[in-house]
């Protein structure tokens with residue numbers, strides 16, 4: 207792939223060119239495919255001639271394709287249609303405080319290739335966008351994708367955010383300087399040469415899970431990303447629920463202990479002050495300072511949450527105590543959240559959940575204990591969801607596609 211970003215941003219693409227009825231047909235095939243014409247006829251409530259007229263331009267533009275032959279229901283075996291998984295790609299980007307992830311997805315919203323890099327003290331917005339551009343070009347090279355086959359990109363990132371202007375406002379806790387009032391959308395468009403859609407990471411993730419993941423049959427669902435902070439996205443009646451301030455950390459800053467620990471936001475007793483990676487490391491180190499013993503043999507300043515998760519799995523008493531306590535606070539907050547928003551699916555994800563089975567099982571157990579029987583029966587929990595640790599990046603790619611189909 208050449209450096210097309212240095213030329214100009216391509217605002218045209220085969221999705222945005224479609225008229226509304228063909229956009230709808232594309233969405234139906236994207237969500238239901240592989241699908242036969244007969245099933246499309248009944249879903250769209252149309253006739254054979256109209257359906258053929260609508261499908262022809264999608265086939266000619268290579269957005270959809272014949273993908274096989276279905277089972278016969280009596281007559282001739284039907285041809286099945288689906289989104290063409292090969293000709294067009296979207297970059298899904300996840301800029302988080304500890305890492306940045308780049309995924310290339312096809313229009314069936316399948317992740318095809320991925321790269322990730324750590325966000326250290328040198329990762330300013332300028333360097334991060336440059337590294338993203340390089341990663342996209344490398345991944346495109348691996349997949350043999352030409353310039354014009356990358357048709358757009360989405361970004362899921364940390365709040366607070368102004369998604370309309372593509373502006374990161376003043377996110378906390380990035381290690382490098384410069385992450386204030388960042389016109390991230392424009393910066394990425396210049397580097398990638400395609401249009402970029404921007405939203406909160408957790409909102410993007412819940413969108414992907416809702417449309418293409420575990421949430422297909424759930425109108426109300428919630429997604430939690432447990433890392434340095436706690437990020438939350440939710441859908442109600444199939445639409446993304448938005449916080450007023452354009453933030454995704456409201457859950458993490460719900461006060462759960464009236465006379466509680468100080469939090470990074472300046473308040474006291476927030477869930478994040480107990481259940482974030484930062485809080486867990488702090489509690490564990492405090493235990494060691496008080497003379498508790500542990501299987502972790504490291505200088506106190508070098509201890510990471512992964513060390514704590516690892517020894518907890520081997521039975522380390524201090525590590526288990528610290529993780530269980532953190533999960534109790536998280537689970538209690540989760541029960542309150544479920545009572546309020548009534549999600550039928552709750553996905554817990556992020557590095558803390560993926561590294562600690564104890565944290566996940568304790569949080570779910572505590573949440574269930576604090577719900578009444580009726581509420582308990584209606585909610586399903588998932589560790590990692592369908593897209594796992596690619597949820598935010600895949601959500602971002604989904605977001606771009608949805609905006610084109612708008």
Ligand SMILES: [Zn+2]
Nearest residue numbers: 459469471476
């Ligand atoms: Zn707080």
